[in-house]
Amino acid sequence: MAGFHSEAEKAALSLAEAMDEKAFTAMREAEEAAARFRIGKQRTRLQFQQRGLTRADADIRWSGTSDAKKALADNGWYMQQAIMYHSAAAALYARALYLRNSET
Numbered sequence: 001m002a003g004f005h006s007e008a009e010k011a012a013l014s015l016a017e018a019m020d021e022k023a024f025t026a027m028r029e030a031e032e033a034a035a036r037f038r039i040g041k042q043r044t045r046l047q048f049q050q051r052g053l054t055r056a057d058a059d060i061r062w063s064g065t066s067d068a069k070k071a072l073a074d075n076g077w078y079m080q081q082a083i084m085y086h087s088a089a090a091a092l093y094a095r096a097l098y099l100r101n102s103e104t
Helices: 007-050 055-063 066-102
Strands: none
Touching: 007 055, 007 066
């Protein structure tokens, strides 16, 4: 948008951008949690392979650990936060567009 037509439009757009930034931060946290889960799973598989045990045994053991459960819970939490903030940003962008179009 080239310029603002009103302070309300500017405020809505600024708040939308802030919500989007929070959403992207939450998405990064979710990605980090997913990476922690994958890395832990790979390490467990490697340890079990060195002991001569199967991948299925390693996956079962890993999924029962508190680290795996925390990583999955963190991933779910941050994804929900990202969805919430992106939805709020979309509504605020729509409001800014409405304000721009209604005041011309």
